[in-house]
Amino acid sequence: MELKFLDSKSSSLSEKAALVARTKSSPFSSFEHSVGVKFSQEFSSCRGVFTKASYLSSNGTFMPKRAISSVDKEKTAAENYFYQISTNGPGSSLFSRNIGVLDACDDEYGGVVVDPDRLPVNPDAFAPMLQFSLSHWKMKGKKGIWLKLPLERSELVPVAVKEGFEYHHAERGYVMLTYWIPGGPCMLPSNATHQVGVGGFVINDKNEVLVVQEKFYAPSFADVWKIPTGFILESEEIYTGAVREVKEETGVDTEFVEVIAFRHAHNLDFDKSDLFFVCMLKPLSAQIKVDDLEIQAAKWMPLVEFVAQPLIQEDGLFKKIIDICIARLGKHYCGLLPRQVVSKFDDRPSCLYYNVLDTGNVNCNGN
Amino acid sequence: MELKFLDSKSSSLSEKAALVARTKSSPFSSFEHSVGVKFSQEFSSCRGVFTKASYLSSNGTFMPKRAISSVDKEKTAAENYFYQISTNGPGSSLFSRNIGVLDACDDEYGGVVVDPDRLPVNPDAFAPMLQFSLSHWKMKGKKGIWLKLPLERSELVPVAVKEGFEYHHAERGYVMLTYWIPGGPCMLPSNATHQVGVGGFVINDKNEVLVVQEKFYAPSFADVWKIPTGFILESEEIYTGAVREVKEETGVDTEFVEVIAFRHAHNLDFDKSDLFFVCMLKPLSAQIKVDDLEIQAAKWMPLVEFVAQPLIQEDGLFKKIIDICIARLGKHYCGLLPRQVVSKFDDRPSCLYYNVLDTGNVNCNGN
Incomplete structure (x- = not known):
């Protein structure tokens, strides 16, 4: 509908303006807060x-x-x-x-x-x-x-x-x-379209991964050990959300290292889309205190055992994410780091996530 | 409130389950579609x-x-x-x-x-x-x-x-x-929290960047030449949205290369957050056909002129993004590529964005 509308010779400037308001995005646009x-x-x-x-x-x-x-x-x-x-x-x-x-x-x-x-x-x-x-x-x-x-x-x-x-x-x-008022398809900007989730890949000096089993998991996946995950809270940063989720589920303190990858999926809860950011975290403590209302069990699991789980090996998404994390551990991969930036165009601080260019490590061999 | 709730000794399992439903995220959780x-x-x-x-x-x-x-x-x-x-x-x-x-x-x-x-x-x-x-x-x-x-x-x-x-x-x-029903803070999963936008950095063999001036820009920024930007549509992929926006605004056909960086900002339209993905695109055509209802002007601008714009030079966000794009052109930087993956855990295809690991280009020197 929209493409057709764009081609319409009869579109008025105001209709177009409303369409613009719907599709324009920060930070390069002045249409933020456009809808009053x-x-x-x-x-x-x-x-x-x-x-x-x-x-x-x-x-x-x-x-x-x-x-x-x-x-x-x-x-x-x-x-x-x-x-x-x-x-x-x-x-x-x-x-x-x-x-x-x-x-x-x-x-x-x-x-x-x-x-x-x-x-x-x-x-x-x-x-x-x-x-x-x-x-x-x-x-x-x-x-x-x-x-x-x-x-x-x-x-x-x-x-x-x-x-x-x-x-x-x-x-x-x-x-x-x-x-x-003009009739035809409504050209006003749309509502929020995405949920944002985070997962924390935490690995210690002994090559053990911090893993959990959730209490409310589907029975067929109940035995799988997985990394801690969750939605970020309103206005929460990705790196903060990952550290918080790991702490809540396992009691382990961590430090954010990098965003390793992200997944984009559609038609989930309320028919919205989902962006899921896999974060590598560095453990700052070792002792596990399971959140026993939410989590069935948590432990440090040898990386080889974690990877060898049949459901992980057979799963296109799980397998790829773990491969990437292992590559990152071997310094054959680089993720994204957040930096606080302020733009004059909207006069607000925000986080720009990009590779570790500032470290001079331009070959992205990790750190 | 939530953290306090988590510490509460009196929290029932069901309350906790509802909280879990609110904070769990795909793809590592079975709580998708949990709210019926x-x-x-x-x-x-x-x-x-x-x-x-x-x-x-x-x-x-x-x-x-x-x-x-x-x-x-x-x-x-x-x-x-x-x-x-x-x-x-x-x-x-x-x-x-x-x-x-x-x-x-x-x-x-x-x-x-x-x-x-x-x-x-x-x-x-x-x-x-x-x-x-x-x-x-x-x-x-x-x-x-x-x-x-x-x-x-x-x-x-x-x-x-x-x-x-x-x-x-x-x-x-x-x-x-x-x-x-239990009273106290509602622990049901929250609504969608984010808008998702894209920007297309398109550069040709002559080191010229495809830039636009928007009709509805704030007067103080009216003279700035910027890259084409917009919100992605419902269920649209990031790489598709970037190509579409460039085509709509300038008439230029492009091919997606990489996600270069992304920006996370909060409290924008409807008090929601915003994720903005900067995409590098390769031009497939040169002729510009300005979308004259939305765009004031569009042109191919020499990269040095684009970068030299005072408002770009003075802006923390703009400057950093362009620096990254230039580093990418010099093959000193690598962005993220989408790959279609399917997970058994939710049995749906989705896109995982990560560095160019599959190409064997493990030093991330670009391609």
């Missing part, structure tokens, strides 16, 4: 004022008249526009009621971000205001509408869905809904 | 039957009697349990009404996954059924409850929130809500 989800900051300078209007009724079709007490001429532009509202329920009685455009901010891609902190207190007022706002935004040629509804305003969710909003993403305390 | 979001498959073998019951009223507190016409003894266990339901609205009248536990499946971590295809048709029946179900699941010692509500059943969202459910994640057509 940093509400607390963004709304500091865009407080709107509700407008008032009175209406004439005709079989459920209301024709807004020019606002009598409008204080925001731009926002009442939609009042020259016929629009249909439901005649069911208390929210449909608009005579002598205040109505106006929802308090919102324009984004830089021709879209609108509704202020979640200034939604109407009265839920009955929300439906007509949303209808009125959509008419207004349509008339102004707006494209994507972002509507963030806090958990405590969940009664507004079915109202928004009834008006044609779809879910975009949700976190524990809110759901974000969107409305794509 | 593959409903269509999972529900094929767990169709339940609604139960019937009659009730005695006492000031809004209903004491379920033993079911008279129960057809599912397990599901009526909760009927010995006092529970409170709202006396407001039509859903509160339980006399002579059918009520039962929502159709659901147990997951393997002590949780319950409600069947989104068998929610009660009558929305008024949902509130008492949900209350009844929660009482039932609590009595059975269940932990995490997964409630997936399709977009067309959005009227049930506020009902679930009123009962204490929180949002977990959402995609266009549904919102997933969860309820953590």
Whole structure:
């Protein structure tokens, strides 16, 4: 769909801008934060004022008249526009009621971000205001509408869905809904697409690998000794997550050495993708303290025994990862090291992972 | 919170199992798909039957009697349990009404996954059924409850929130809500955490780099020539995404060479993290056809000019990435290559990215 859209001669600039917002990525792009989800900051300078209007009724079709007490001429532009509202329920009685455009901010891609902190207190007022706002935004040629509804305003969710909003993403305390005015496929940026996991390959001076058996493993793999693994936590670094997981599962302290390889897989939990980073870690302690709620057993296992496990030998992925780790031990391989960098383009610190160029070890023979 | 939880002596096995489900990662774990979001498959073998019951009223507190016409003894266990339901609205009248536990499946971590295809048709029946179900699941010692509500059943969202459910994640057509029965911090696995972007470093035989200026860039960076970048699409490979982005923005066909480095940053769009992979690509064509809706200009720029741009020279991230690319051109650096691998542990193909070990080029001098 997207490729087709790109070829379309009729695509407007705003549609394209929304598409750009969906596909552009840091650090070489300015489209970070483009979709206006940093509400607390963004709304500091865009407080709107509700407008008032009175209406004439005709079989459920209301024709807004020019606002009598409008204080925001731009926002009442939609009042020259016929629009249909439901005649069911208390929210449909608009005579002598205040109505106006929802308090919102324009984004830089021709879209609108509704202020979640200034939604109407009265839920009955929300439906007509949303209808009125959509008419207004349509008339102004707006494209994507972002509507963030806090958990405590969940009664507004079915109202928004009834008006044609779809879910975009949700976190524990809110759901974000969107409305794509131009019709056709929604070109707004997508939700997060990936989980990120880490595995710790820890080997000591005796060529023993730190391995675990998990309590909740599938029965057919229950006897396999594997390296400790886990998802990284929110905003956690890969190198920190690997050290944490090993400590939690085995009690062993380690030091991050390198990212050895990573695996990219698709259609996993919640139909999302997964990036799994294999990290080589250096042990700083030896004593094992098994996390007995999660882990069945943990031990230091001779590397040759670890590799010789039939399920490892027969498995394309396991076998390759262990081959790489062994090559790394023999200094025939080099992984990636993180370095803190700051870019002026987004003014934030981040980690760049790359080979050990800085050590002068340009032949990548390890260290 | 999590670390504290891990140390807690009072943590139950089921709580721990849920925690495990949250932090375990492929490919070394069997916890993929652990949270029961593959409903269509999972529900094929767990169709339940609604139960019937009659009730005695006492000031809004209903004491379920033993079911008279129960057809599912397990599901009526909760009927010995006092529970409170709202006396407001039509859903509160339980006399002579059918009520039962929502159709659901147990997951393997002590949780319950409600069947989104068998929610009660009558929305008024949902509130008492949900209350009844929660009482039932609590009595059975269940932990995490997964409630997936399709977009067309959005009227049930506020009902679930009123009962204490929180949002977990959402995609266009549904919102997933969860309820953590044990109280305390919710230990269910988290939503996707990362966006994934790619950048294409394309250099030709004349030492010219393929660069673009974007139309929607921040004014202070408008004059910078940068490499083409973008987010990868859902389930797209990194190497495919880089080639696609370059083609879309510049019209130039390329061939993937290596992942040179990657950047990990946090708290970007929707407060998610970002992994950005810099890819070296080999041009297969030279003629530029600018995507004039998205791109201001594109050209082949001499490498020395590209590097000499003041904003590049002054930028910690840009400068380092270009240094790495130049080292790679001089064969003093090696990146990562993807290889298709299949693991028996999840029986799916995936890409493992690692250094060019297979070529026998163990000194990583490039190719």
